[in-house]
Amino acid sequence: MQxxxxxxxxxxxxxxxxxxxxxxxxxxxxxxxxxxxxxxGIQFVTAVDSVSANIAxxxxxxxxxxxxxxxxxxxxxxxxxxxxxxKSRVRKLLVQQxxxxxxxxxxxxxxxxxxxxxxxxDNLSD
Numbered sequence: 001m002q003x004x005x006x007x008x009x010x011x012x013x014x015x016x017x018x019x020x021x022x023x024x025x026x027x028x029x030x031x032x033x034x035x036x037x038x039x040x041g042i043q044f045v046t047a048v049d050s051v052s053a054n055i056a057x058x059x060x061x062x063x064x065x066x067x068x069x070x071x072x073x074x075x076x077x078x079x080x081x082x083x084x085x086x087k088s089r090v091r092k093l094l095v096q097q098x099x100x101x102x103x104x105x106x107x108x109x110x111x112x113x114x115x116x117x118x119x120x121x122d123n124l125s126d
Contacts, residue, residue: 009055009060014055015052017108017112018048018051018109019052021051022049022051022052024101024102024105025048025081026048026049029041029045040087044084044085044088047080047084050073050074050077052074054070054071054074058073058074063124064121067124068117068120072117074109078106078109081102081106085099085102
């Protein structure tokens with residue numbers, strides 16, 4: 001009989017994408033000048049870090065509603081990051097290639113997070 005593998009946080013595509021994105025953003029913002037870091041950078045890093053952190057926290061919860069709440073927080077942070085990414089581009093803090101990389105990852109995440117919500121809804125009882 002084959003042993004059943006328990007799902008790990010790093011098995012979740014949404015978590016992997018969000019975690020990689022948060023580090024990408026961190027290393028870009030780390031290079032900005034003081035004013036840019038203080039005004040936009042800290043908020044962008046906080047928002048992008050909260051995507052993977054909320055996925056992780058939701059993953060660790062047992063209750064269906066609890067899990068879904070954290071996944072929804074993560075999804076909300078994705079949309080906040082879209083705003084910070086746009087401001088960073090307009091204010092010439094990100095080169096176009098970095099902006100595009102961040103934008104593509106942010107575009108993937110809502111669908112991936114919605115998948116987590118659906119699986120949780122379908123497989124856990126209240």
